[in-house]
Amino acid sequence: MNILVVSAHHDDLELGCGGTVAKLISEGHAVTSLVMTNSGYQDPDQKPIRAKSEALEEAKMASQTLGYALVSYDEDTLDIPVSDENIVKILRTIKEREIDTILTHWHGDSHPPHKRVNTMVLHASRQVPRVLGFAVHWYLGEEPFAPNFFVPIDDAHWDQKIKALGCYQSEFKRTGTKWVDYQDHQTRLFGTQFGVSRAEGFVVYKYLWT
Numbered sequence: 165m166n167i168l169v170v171s172a173h174h175d176d177l178e179l180g181c182g183g184t185v186a187k188l189i190s191e192g193h194a195v196t197s198l199v200m201t202n203s204g205y206q207d208p209d210q211k212p213i214r215a216k217s218e219a220l221e222e223a224k225m226a227s228q229t230l231g232y233a234l235v236s237y238d239e240d241t242l243d244i245p246v247s248d249e250n251i252v253k254i255l256r257t258i259k260e261r262e263i264d265t266i267l268t269h270w271h272g273d274s275h276p277p278h279k280r281v282n283t284m285v286l287h288a289s290r291q292v293p294r295v296l297g298f299a300v301h302w303y304l305g306e307e308p309f310a311p312n313f314f315v316p317i318d319d320a321h322w323d324q325k326i327k328a329l330g331c332y333q334s335e336f337k338r339t340g341t342k343w344v345d346y347q348d349h350q351t352r353l354f355g356t357q358f359g360v361s362r363a364e365g366f367v368v369y370k371y372l373w374t
Contacts, residue, residue: 165193168263170254170285171300172244172277174203174223174236175332179343180298181267182325183317183351184364185230190321195232198257199223200250200281201239214334216241225331230324246280254288263292270297270367274305286369293372298364302346311365314354322351322362 167188169177177185177197185195202216203223220236227234235257239250257263268285269278278300289295299309317325329343330336336343354363 165265166261166263167193167195167265167267168198168257168261169195169232170198170200170266170268170281172200172269172275172281173241174199174219175226175329175335176269176278176300177232178226178230178325178328178332179300179347180269181315181364181366182230182328183321183362184267184315184366185232186321186324186328187315187317189231194261195230196257196261196263197223197227197232197234198254199234199236200253201237201241201244201277203241218334219332222332222334226328229328229331242277244277244280246283251284251288254284258288258292265294265296266292267296267298267366270299270309272305272307272309273299274303275301289369293370293374295369296366296371297369298366302350309365309367311354311367313366313368313371314358314363315366316355316358316360316363317351318361 171177189195203219223234237253266285266289269282271282273279296313351362351364354365355361
């Protein structure tokens, strides 16, 4: 398969589906990460938290850790618009990489940039046979994340996911422990439901079994 992970920010892939990406790559599938924003941002007092150059360098390290190809754009981290221009960016990558499977943010994500990316992906992926949505964080929204497709990940895939997350030191020093604790509990919970050690969950938008 040629898989495209479309996300708003550098580190979303690792949080939402890092173990699955590690598993897919180990099985010989090609994975490309398309990140729509530069992922740099400031706090409410305009104090820089992560420079966009820093976010990109960390993403390059994470991509090398997991083994995916990285394509990144320079849209604003928090105010990325739903636009034809941005949809075309996704369409171009789908065509150039001959994508047959897309993983992206799920529609109920409470973070506006994530929700906007989902909207654009669902429009751009009308000729892609498989599209699934992942959850990045534990925030509560209008509806709970209720995955109906699960991917088992073994200890090696889990270790790769956490190692890749650790590449984002600019964020990890701020929320890293919460990230790992949440991911540990969530993947174990999903795994317990299916009799495996760990699993990552997805919402299926469409899935053509070929």
